[in-house]
Amino acid sequence: MGLFDRLRGARAPAAPAARIEPTVSGGPTGEDTPSGVQTPEAWLVTSYGRASSAGVRVNEGSALSLSAVMQALRVLTGVFAMTPLVYYRRTGNGGKERATGSPRYTLFHDRPNGFQTPFAFKELLLADICLAGRFAGFISRDYRQDPTVLTRLDPRGLGVNFHFDRQTGIEPFYDATLPDGTRDRFSADQVWHIPGFTRDGLTGIDPITYMREVLGGALATTEYANRFWANDAKPNVVLTSPNKIPREAKQEIKGDWDGRFAGAARAHGTAVLDQDLKPTFLSHDNEKAQHLETRIFQVSEVARALGVPPHLLFELSRSTNNNIEHQSLEFVIYHMMPHYTRVAEAATLAFAEPGCFYEFLPDALLKGDSKSRWEAYKAARELGALNVDEIRAAENRNAIGGAAGTAYLWPLNFYVAGTERPKSAGGAPKD
Structure with missing residues (x-):
């Protein structure tokens, strides 16, 4: 063996050590909070939802068909997305300065990925937290391990698992399906996971599941109103006669009445009756039934469930010009600030370098007249x-x-x- 052969042999890389997988425990499961939706039954529940006691199936799609839910999400996600998320570096005098030269600054301020604006990405982020209870994003890094691209993952297809060590505590792992269809297990430095309101610290509760009865009642009321008006809001009619009418004649009279006067195109016509028939109109009083009051109350229920002041959902029955400004300020402080803090601290934990941190700037929202x-x-x-x-x-x-x-x-x-x-x-x- 020559000298160069010896040198090449000395620089030869050592064989990679075998990877030792830690003992991983599955996340908490429950009837209403399937962890990771890894079973076919859980996928069906997630996709199609469960029926509420009003008999209406509630899932994300049906919830979004309610105008109050859609408007609440537009307000929450829109206000959240238009608020800048800035990466700061702490200075020696206890102050801070923008770390504009860092890719971590660019990630949320300018370009989270190749096809989404920061507004669109943050809007989708909060929508996932509000509707699915959590957000998940795959982290792409460069050769220096700086985060360069964030790709949103389906939060309902994310399985949360963990390894517990008595010295280091819990280390989470995630079973996720990537946009290309491949599914794998990823570590915490590969998946950015933000749980919403949580009872175990690992998975956020599913708001649609826990608001099923509230949303189901609103959906049932909407369906009833649509069916009522589809019938031209005409009250039912009972035709009575002192004479005994054979069964066949009853069917013929009913068919003749419906054929002549049922339907919007034939409503409000003139009826000519024989055989001593007398019509009795079964009137329906919407005011006594309090249909409008019920629907207004359900707007307030949706506002309460999603944390949006009713006046932002155009429910102004109890609002005045004097208190709307204060309600808007309370919306920023009590409803938006928790979202800002949750996401900013999650970004700091996952991406920030020592001595740096992320912070939202809602100053424009807090300005008065x-x-x-x-x-x-x-x-x-x-x-x-x-x-x-x-x-x-x-x-x-x-x-x-x-x-x-x-x-x-x-x-x-x-x-x-x-x-x-x-x-x-x-x-x-x-x-």
Whole structure:
């Protein structure tokens, strides 16, 4: 063996070590919360849903046929998607700066994948959490292991499993089907999983399943109203006679009546009766039946279930011009902020480098009306809390720069407690 042969042999890579699979336990299962929908029965339940006590089958498709559900999702996902998700780097003085040069910044701010805008991706993300109880995305990485592409996975086809170690705790694994049809088991650094409201920390509960009765009642009421109006809202008619009418004659009279007067095209015609027949109209009072009140209440039920103020679903029976602004502010604080925090912290846990973090910027949603906003700016400017450029940045305007833009004002009648009062040019203490 020559010298070069010896050198090549010394640099030959060692044989790869055998992969040791950890002991994996299946996720929690239950009648209403199938874990991973890995069985045919679970797939059927997921796809077709279960019937509510009103006799209506409830699944994602039927739920979306309700206008209140569709509008609630448009509001939730639209507001969430238009809020920027920014990647920050902590600075030495306890502040923060945008890490614009990092691919982790680009991932959510500019380009999550090759075919979706950040708005479309975030809209789909929250829709999955609201309808399926969780979001799952496959993470593509470059040679430096930086995340470069996020591809949404079907959340209802995701199986959540885990390995438990007494030293390191739970390590999750995911059984998922990729868009190309292949199914495999993936580790946590390959699948970005965000559970919604959860009772076990691993899988989010399925909102459609737990809201089945609420949604089923709304669907049943809608179907009833559609059938009622499809009959031209005509009350049923009973034809009575003091004479005994044979069975065959009854069928003939009924068929003749329906043929002449049933259906929208033949409604409101003139009936000419013989054989002492007298019509009795069985009237239906919608006001006494409270159909409209029932449907309004169900809009409130959907709003309550999905966490949207009723006025955003155009249910304005109890709204006024004075309280709508406060309700909109409460919507951002109590309903959107939990979604922002959940996703931002999940992104930080999965992607952020040491000393960095993700944060949503809902500042535009928290702005008041123009008069109140500029009064607040004026007070902050006079107290030295904001300079002109910071105010202009908050209003999405370019900085003017120089001392005029960066200087902070300091009120002349203010001075630091415990220090000597500043003196005027003449030597007297300033007022």
